Amino acid sequence: MKRYYLPTKIYFGSGIFKYLADILGQRRKKIYLIIDSYFSKAELPEKVKHFFPKAKIEVFDRVTPNPTLLQVEKLRRKIKDFETELIIAIGGGSTLDMGKSTSILSGHSGKLMSFLTKKRKLNKKGIPFVAIPTTAGTGSEVTPWATIWKDKTKYSLSSPLMFPYAALCDPELTLTMPSYLTACTGMDALCQAIEAYWSIHSTLLSDIHAEKAIPLIINNLKKTVKNPQDLFYREQMMTASLEAGRAFSQTATTAVHAVSYPITSYFNIPHGHACALILPSFLKYNYNVSDKNCNDKRGTKFIRQKIKKIIKLLGCNNIDDASTKIKSLMSVIRLETSLSKAGVNDIEIIVEQGFNPDRVVNNPRLLTKNNLRDLLKEIY
Ligand SMILES: NC(=O)c1ccc[n+]([C@@H]2O[C@H](COP(=O)([O-])OP(=O)(O)OC[C@H]3O[C@@H](n4cnc5c(N)ncnc54)[C@H](O)[C@@H]3O)[C@@H](O)[C@H]2O)c1
Incomplete structure (x- = not known):
């Protein structure tokens, strides 16, 4: 029997960010805010300090895309030393993952690597x-990893204890995304929804979320990229991202994500774009x-x-039309x-590094290195 957990x-709505303090209350007196330099320049720390006038707020504003083990270790120490009562991360998937990792690790001692390798x-x-x-998005706000x-290798910190306490999804926060970021993150959500749907761990309940996400992305991503200031399209994409996140929070991703990681780490291609490149072939x-x-x-049927x-x-x-449609969407x-x-x-680096057993075994069709090499040659 599979459970849905x-x-x-989840709080969702345009403009709800300004109600952050109403949602969270003023109880916690020591808050750690995690952001990156873009949001630091946009004066986000000042806004958050204004929301919580009685709290001490420490700010970490140096998240970089794709957080490293060293960065997580350092921040974990600072968060412990500050005797933090609440962690708030505002940003893309990299920032949310920094928040999620440091939150769970704050309750544990020992080397981070021992948790990543599942020794502990x-x-x-x-x-x-x-x-x-x-x-909109990685869906990280509703996933447990x-x-x-x-060193160019991707690890997952993973546990049901890692689901965020709360996710606040305000589509207004995505209005400033440049077009390439909108395109990459929208395609990440599409890959996640499709992978959740064909995953060997899919359930009737995860399917409901994926079925909602896929058409939302197909009908709105192009329009969002063309009309970046249109809040309606941003709302549709954030809904899609949340639905995709809810779907794959139950199933994990499959071979598309597994193969995307070396494309990101060795060739510096952003996560969503790396996934999208291989989706039509898979x-x-x-x-x-x-x-x-x-x-x-x-079974096959x-x-x-x-x-x-x-x-x-x-x-x-x-x-054939479906595969062509994804490629046409990418071109547009x-x-x-x-x-x-x-x-x-x-291509060989991707073949050698793309076989994360946790992800490949979730794929509905067995994948060998030769299969993967052939697939990659087709889209080279
Ligand atoms: N934990 C999960 O479930 C999960 C799922 C998918 C992806 N991820 C991870 O998420 C990361 C990718 O996240 P991402 O694609 O959201 O990008 P990101 O967090 O790496 O951010 C990329 C850039 O976008 C900028 N940015 C973010 N929001 C912006 C906005 N509203 N306006 C202007 N600029 C903005 C950031 O400043 C940054 O420079 C990868 O490390 C990936 O592995 C995690």
Whole structure:
């Protein structure tokens, strides 16, 4: 039996950021605010200090894309030393993951690496953590894991204890996203929804969220990139991102995400773009699942039906049209669709590094290194 577990309190609405103190209350007197330099320049710390006049607020404003083990270790120490009562992270997935990791680690001693390699188990709740996304999105505000990098390798800190205490989703915070970031993060959400839907861990309940997210992204991402100041489209995309997050919070992602990580770490391609580059090929690859290579106990016919449903949710009638539609969407939102043109110059590194067992085994069709090499050559 599979359970649905998502304990995060979710607040959603345009303009709700200004009610942050009403939502959280004034009880906590020591707050750690985690942001990056973009939001520091936008005077966000001043705003948050204004919301909590009686609290001491310490600010960490040096999050960089794709947080590293060293950065998490350093911040964890500062958060402990400050005797923090509440952590608030405002930003994209990198900032939220910094908040989530340091929150859970604050309740544990010992080296971070021992938790990343699963030698030690996370078994205590951390400092309450509030996630406020400014991209739409990674869905990190409703997932129980955080991505941490060391020497170009991606690790996951993961535990049901890591769900944020609260997620505050205000689409107004995404209005400032430049078009490339809007495109990348929107495609990340599309990959997550599709991967949750075809995952071997999908359930009827996770499907409901993915079924909501996919058409929302297909119908609104192009318009959002073209009309960045239109709050209606930003709202649709933030809803889609949240729905995709809720879906994959129950299933985890699959081979598309696994293979995307070396594309990001070795070739510096942002996370959402790295995932999008390989999505159309994996859609076809998984559609062609057979009894010999089906990874899902529910069988080949079941997976075929799921992918036929994805094709419909994408607004298409057959697999070729669906794959072409994703590539056309990428072109319109100005995301490169070929690996070499996006800056990848070595497929072998991706083949060697893209086999994160946690993710690849979730894929509905078995994936071998030779299969992956062939897929990557097609989109090179
Ligand atoms: N934990 C999870 O469930 C999960 C899921 C997916 C991705 N991730 C992780 O999230 C990270 C990617 O996050 P991301 O794509 O949101 O980008 P990001 O957090 O890495 O931010 C990229 C850039 O966007 C800028 N930015 C963010 N919001 C902005 C806004 N509203 N206006 C202007 N600029 C803004 C930031 O300042 C930064 O320079 C990766 O490390 C990925 O592994 C985590």
